[in-house]
Amino acid sequence: MVLRIRLARFGNKHSPFYNIVVAQARSARGAKPLEVIGTFNPVPKRPTNLYEENANARPYKEIALDRSRAKYWLGVGAQPSDPVWKLLSMAGLVEKKPATYEKA
Amino acid sequence: MRNRASTSLAKGKIRQSWSKYNLYNLQRFRTPATANRTFFQQKWTAKALSRAYHGEQVREGQWKRMFSKRIRSVIPMSTSDLAADDGSKTSAGRGSGLEKRGRDSVTARLTPYTQMAFAPLERRLDVAIFRSLFASSTRQARQFVIHGAVTVNGHKMRHPSYLLNPGDLFQVDPERVMFATGAPKTKFERRETRQLKQKEEETEGETEQAKSEGAEAKEDKVENAKDTLKALMAQAKTIMSKDKDVLPAKRKQELRGFQKAVRRVLSRSETSTVLTDNLESQFSELTLLLKAKRAEKKPKESKKDKKDSTEETAVAEESEGASDKLSEAFKSAAEGGEVDTSELSDEEFDVLKRALTQMRDNPIDNTKSYATPWRPRDYMSAFSFIPRYLEVNQNICAAVYLRHPVARPGSAEVPTPFGEAVSTPAYGWYLKRRW
Amino acid sequence: MAPRIQSRRVSNALLPYLTSSPSSSSISSIPSLSPSSQCLARQFSATAAPQTKLRRTMFEWLNNEGAALKHHMPGQTNYLRNPRDSNEGGGNRPFPNNPNFISENILSEELRNEIYERVVEKKKSVRAVSVQLGIDMKRIAAVVRLVELERRQRAQGKPLALPYARAVHEMVPTTPLAQDGERQQFHEPINDLPAHPTTGPQIFYPVPESRSFTRVDAGRVFSGAPALEREVAEKITHPSDLAEKAIENPNSIDWVGKGENARQVLQPADVRIPHPQLVKLELDRAAFPEERRKVAQLHAERMERQEKVETERRERAQSRREKSIKHVEPEGGRFDYRFSDAVFTAETTGKDGRAPWAPGRRYGVPTNDRKRGVVKIPTRVEA
Numbered sequence: 001m002v003l004r005i006r007l008a009r010f011g012n013k014h015s016p017f018y019n020i021v022v023a024q025a026r027s028a029r030g031a032k033p034l035e036v037i038g039t040f041n042p043v044p045k046r047p048t049n050l051y052e053e054n055a056n057a058r059p060y061k062e063i064a065l066d067r068s069r070a071k072y073w074l075g076v077g078a079q080p081s082d083p084v085w086k087l088l089s090m091a092g093l094v095e096k097k098p099a100t101y102e103k104a
Numbered sequence: 105m106r107n108r109a110s111t112s113l114a115k116g117k118i119r120q121s122w123s124k125y126n127l128y129n130l131q132r133f134r135t136p137a138t139a140n141r142t143f144f145q146q147k148w149t150a151k152a153l154s155r156a157y158h159g160e161q162v163r164e165g166q167w168k169r170m171f172s173k174r175i176r177s178v179i180p181m182s183t184s185d186l187a188a189d190d191g192s193k194t195s196a197g198r199g200s201g202l203e204k205r206g207r208d209s210v211t212a213r214l215t216p217y218t219q220m221a222f223a224p225l226e227r228r229l230d231v232a233i234f235r236s237l238f239a240s241s242t243r244q245a246r247q248f249v250i251h252g253a254v255t256v257n258g259h260k261m262r263h264p265s266y267l268l269n270p271g272d273l274f275q276v277d278p279e280r281v282m283f284a285t286g287a288p289k290t291k292f293e294r295r296e297t298r299q300l301k302q303k304e305e306e307t308e309g310e311t312e313q314a315k316s317e318g319a320e321a322k323e324d325k326v327e328n329a330k331d332t333l334k335a336l337m338a339q340a341k342t343i344m345s346k347d348k349d350v351l352p353a354k355r356k357q358e359l360r361g362f363q364k365a366v367r368r369v370l371s372r373s374e375t376s377t378v379l380t381d382n383l384e385s386q387f388s389e390l391t392l393l394l395k396a397k398r399a400e401k402k403p404k405e406s407k408k409d410k411k412d413s414t415e416e417t418a419v420a421e422e423s424e425g426a427s428d429k430l431s432e433a434f435k436s437a438a439e440g441g442e443v444d445t446s447e448l449s450d451e452e453f454d455v456l457k458r459a460l461t462q463m464r465d466n467p468i469d470n471t472k473s474y475a476t477p478w479r480p481r482d483y484m485s486a487f488s489f490i491p492r493y494l495e496v497n498q499n500i501c502a503a504v505y506l507r508h509p510v511a512r513p514g515s516a517e518v519p520t521p522f523g524e525a526v527s528t529p530a531y532g533w534y535l536k537r538r539w
Numbered sequence: 540m541a542p543r544i545q546s547r548r549v550s551n552a553l554l555p556y557l558t559s560s561p562s563s564s565s566i567s568s569i570p571s572l573s574p575s576s577q578c579l580a581r582q583f584s585a586t587a588a589p590q591t592k593l594r595r596t597m598f599e600w601l602n603n604e605g606a607a608l609k610h611h612m613p614g615q616t617n618y619l620r621n622p623r624d625s626n627e628g629g630g631n632r633p634f635p636n637n638p639n640f641i642s643e644n645i646l647s648e649e650l651r652n653e654i655y656e657r658v659v660e661k662k663k664s665v666r667a668v669s670v671q672l673g674i675d676m677k678r679i680a681a682v683v684r685l686v687e688l689e690r691r692q693r694a695q696g697k698p699l700a701l702p703y704a705r706a707v708h709e710m711v712p713t714t715p716l717a718q719d720g721e722r723q724q725f726h727e728p729i730n731d732l733p734a735h736p737t738t739g740p741q742i743f744y745p746v747p748e749s750r751s752f753t754r755v756d757a758g759r760v761f762s763g764a765p766a767l768e769r770e771v772a773e774k775i776t777h778p779s780d781l782a783e784k785a786i787e788n789p790n791s792i793d794w795v796g797k798g799e800n801a802r803q804v805l806q807p808a809d810v811r812i813p814h815p816q817l818v819k820l821e822l823d824r825a826a827f828p829e830e831r832r833k834v835a836q837l838h839a840e841r842m843e844r845q846e847k848v849e850t851e852r853r854e855r856a857q858s859r860r861e862k863s864i865k866h867v868e869p870e871g872g873r874f875d876y877r878f879s880d881a882v883f884t885a886e887t888t889g890k891d892g893r894a895p896w897a898p899g900r901r902y903g904v905p906t907n908d909r910k911r912g913v914v915k916i917p918t919r920v921e922a
Contacts, residue, residue, distance in 0.1 A: 010900035019899045032902045036883055039899045044874050048258025050273065050688060050922060060866075061874050064881035064898060090867045091878050113593040127608065128597045131619055133636060169912060178731035181812050187821035190777050191754035191807070195746070216639040237707055257922040269919050270677075273684060278700040285703055465701040478702040480710075485611030486619055488710040489633050489642035492727065495678050496645070497685035498704030500692050504681035512731070515641050521634040 673725025754807035782815035
């Protein structure tokens, strides 16, 4: 059986919210995972115009991640799904995957 | 939610509103008599009266969930008293101090706790907007929130029932505030706006055919200064012709002088190109000039100060003569040339400066939804107060909710038109759970 | 930017461009037509005007007694008068039936700018400015925020409500900025002690008359803590000693109770007021009545010490917050990403992983977000 690190969707209609979970590859999205190691809010937050330093700030997305658990699960061979790979590579835990146009 | 907040004269309920009906109701309100009424009846009446004012837009069940019997209060401490006694003096003897101090019994004022019964409602965003004088009623404030004209901490907030937290900064669109608090347009002004709109639509159609919108816009800017002056004069004229019966004679004279000045400027400007400059830059130059002149004149002023009080009446009479000189100065100012201010007296300086500042800040603009130049709506002053738990900046129409309202000896921060004879039974009503 | 003119005599009433001063208030005396006379003027109407008696009396009142309320007098309040009060002048009670509500002063434009200048440009501490001007510290912080926002909006050329602001400052009582040489009028009491809920019920607590029972002891009784040991109690000469200790080390405050009932011991008023250092100042004054310079120096030293401690603590917290969040700005993307550290262990998620405080959305727990009585709108907005 393959272990995957993947996203599990929560939140309501039109307001997605994801748990970053470690689960068996063939288990259902909503099923109870082996472990939750983080959360990902894909709805970007916009910095307000109330402060000077926010003048050129870009909207941002929030991620909470337990780094030590993520490292452990990667070490025992859990395979991140593509979206999680992207997040983990930004966190500096895995190499960046080359984009399809770079491969060709 | 259906609006049941009619300010009917028959019922005479007091609402959170600045309408004249409400003012009249407020004026004739008398505390209900308690003789021959059961305690239940007294509480029922008190509850009905105070709920008509406090959170009339909030459903009863919602308010009952918000109600809290705990009342926040503060005691202003005197540091010298704290330093003089570490508490052992007051607790000496049998627990109330060895010597009786007469001073305390006289100055001790009661804290009106029950006046704070509706304090949780003051946290609501719509109520806070009304309390900051940004809307003429809570219903209107509620509409502003729903229509997306309000931000909280820089984010748009569309829930009027959002409960503000201490430190929250809320801001209302200044245009809406000016509309809410300004005098409404008259019938004639509304018609003019309509006509202006129609004209604009026609010209727009033409420009679309020519497809030269960009060029048109630029020309508009150049003509802008002239147009403003023209509009000013037209407005003065209409005020003169329409409100003839209402205007006092003095104001009519002033208006006439003003019109004259503008007309002269306009007639000159057709030959000279000075006026096509931005009014703004002219204004800043002029104020600089005035400041310089002012500084020169200062030593004289101190002498004049004593006379001022006697002069004031005289100046009012002189205003006709003064307005001639003023209009000269105004004219030269608008042309962007040097202002010969030496002839003007100090009072006239002030008037000229004021006129120019106000003209810049408060222009006549038919496209606005309120009567221009802006003036406060009738009876606004009778309702205008800002409670201490809000810090308001009127220029940008923003306010900070500093803390929750509190009671202190002698006063309560929740604005309520009712005395303790009403608020105490109302508080009593909600203390008992009936649901 | 031209300076705003702040004059008592400027009014917005009617066409304002060339109005001069007090005459502007004369509008209130304009004889406006009463509705009854309007009815008479309608000569060709056969039906009587639909005026009820109530409406008629209302307009009568508005045209007679109420006429003075229609327009404001610059620099004066214009509230409904209680008929029983005979004193003249604006008064500061907007509701005639409620003597407990007072229309309080607001900060004038100059005072606001002065606060901003002192805090932002002269780099004075909020606490010091608060004591100098007699303004609550929260208000000073708010004013700095608002003035900064105003300056930025002016720079950006956003629409402002200047005539409205001028009118409001004419209607509402204001605290002016003191001219040179004058004493600054204090805006509000700055040492307000919030009434703590545990002090609500009265407690019968017998104490031997020979023992001195201070505010420190009273606080312990109210919070149900055992009395201080004699050695510890003897070290405290005055309750304000605790204030200094609490500022330098907030963890020095004792706790009582266990588990979820654990709470801090109620501190004496000397600690809980916003400006505890002023009590020490008074004590110094009493100790050295003739040496004003020495007292001032002691106070300045104490202030400096405490401020240093506070700023250090603030900076430490700030750096910790910044450290825990990692900013990633991918090239070519539209968004930034902010990674914060989370810990998913048995302590943070509970034994079954379903504890209500566990991070992330949980499994096997009903979401009550649509239940009756649950707040469904945002409860706070991040600035």
